[in-house]
Ligand SMILES: Nc1ncnc2c1ncn2[C@@H]1O[C@H](COP(=O)(O)OP(=O)(O)OP(=O)(O)O)[C@@H](O)[C@H]1O
């Protein structure tokens with residue numbers, strides 16, 4: 001510590017500031033447990049922690065705040081109890097909840113001096129990033145993948161945000177490879193996971209498992225002409241499975257015999273490839289073959305590749321179990337730790353691999369691919385959490401410049417250093433859709449009473465000068481108001497609250513007909529007196545208009561937006577306008593429709609980690 005107190009018994013101001021600062025930790029898993037312990041031993045006394053999950057046996061090897069007797073209990077709650085058991089001076093509040101929930105809006109985030117992320121998925125990281133930007137609270141973002149890791153400070157206007165640079169696309173595979181011409185084990189595993197979802201999970205048309213007659217290769221030289229009946233009016237896999245009451249034999253024959261025969265009829269596909277060999281239920285039950293280089297049978301069953309007859313039995317028994325689990329439910333959630341689901345995927349992936357002469361994999365290997373697991377390394381988590389809390393101390397001393405991004409790398413011939421840092425803070429990307437400065441308006445409105453249509457007309461159009469607004473509820477990516485006719489009509493008569501706009505929500509509003517974007521922070525407000533206005537807002541009046549592009553007035557309502565700001569004050573006396581010191585917004589928005597910003601679904605079958613470049 002650099003500062004010395006005059007009286008050694010008096011705490012220094014830094015110690016004081018640590019003990020008084022209010023910290024939020026998001027996630028109480030591998031990194032979260034380490035961060036909580038580090039915060040606690042560094043003198044932090046006012047901590048809140050949130051995690052949606054419960055403790056799994058597989059967490060115990062590295063999430064040391066948890067013991068065997070805690071399995072099944074809330075991670076956040078048990079983490080709190082464990083920390084208090086070794087330091088009762090710490091004040092910790094635990095939430096067993098998702099950070100996406102409405103209660104944790106901008107106003108919730110504003111209560112903290114600093115937020116530390118210890119999450120495991122991109123969607124939640126994006127959300128906290130946006131919340132911290134909106135609340136203008138520094139965020140320390142950290143993540144590990146095996147032996148690698150990263151700690152990054154995110155401070156509005158000073159550093160890059162989590163979304164400033166496009167993240168590498170998660171690896172996905174062309175649908176026709178999965179459906180028609182698999183050539184690697186992973187293709188069969190993806191197919192089997194899709195089959196699980198088609199039969200028992202949330203049906204997704206993009207996860208069709210049947211032969212794809214639209215495959216460009218199929219149509220080449222017209223060698224195979226797609227029959228009209230071919231793909232067009234096919235029943236959904238789920239509907240068909242229900243009709244045959246999930247009979248394992250019928251299911252098996254469809255997926256592993258009939259569909260394969262159908263694929264064989266697409267002759268083009270097999271001109272340069274080894275054609276698949278269909279297998280019937282009866283043959284499969286007695287087929288003792290397997291495709292594996294590994295002759296080791298002393299290993300546990302999960303580590304071995306089994307025979308086709310074994311996988312066929314597993315297929316039948318898991319279909320029966322999953323069918324029962326599905327009864328009365330809309331769908332089952334895929335979970336790598338759910339034994340029947342994992343066994344089903346292992347069996348289907350290996351039967352398909354056998355048909356296509358692809359090497360088969362043990363259940364253990366398939367689990368690590370299907371569950372997108374990169375083994376968590378306790379020491380990597382500890383190093384990263386140590387760096388995160390070191391940066392927390394620096395941030396609270398306003399030593400932002402001393403917090404360039406830290407990288408933990410696996411030692412190799414190429415990287416001699418384990419921990420490296422950037423030379424300086426990475427500046428925000430001026431074109432970032434998330435953090436580039438856009439005008440911010442604080443709107444105060446009764447979310448329980450105001451209808452969406454009223455909000456659109458009275459607030460967005462009549463007050464904020466929008467013409468054709470598209471409003472997206474930030475974090476959720478939900479379009480609540482659309483300029484496309486009819487698209488969100490269903491919302492018109494709902495209250496703001498009913499469509500998820502509550503106190504602390506952030507709306508991104510983009511005018512389709514003008515170069516005009518706004519960020520709206522929603523605040524709950526109830527008119528008390530009869531004369532109170534139905535809503536109020538705080539904004540910089542100069543920003544409430546379309547931006548000009550290259551000196552040309554943009555959009556059909558340029559004239560309307562040229563009204564002097566003064567006029568706005570007098571024009572609308574229901575409204576209180578104060579001035580804020582927001583910057584002008586940077587990059588001009590393209591008028592392409594971006595109604596559904598793509599939120600990545602981290603649960604898909606992906607091998608690469610998203611956190612590290
Ligand atoms: N939206 C969210 N709200 C709150 N907590 C979340 C949210 N999304 C993820 N988390 C939590 O972040 C933590 C991340 O920790 P970690 O990466 O160690 O994952 P894990 O599930 O404990 O371990 P593993 O994935 O390796 O089995 C998890 O405890 C998870 O529940």
Ligand SMILES: [Zn+2]
Nearest residue numbers: 161164432435
């Ligand atoms: Zn950004």
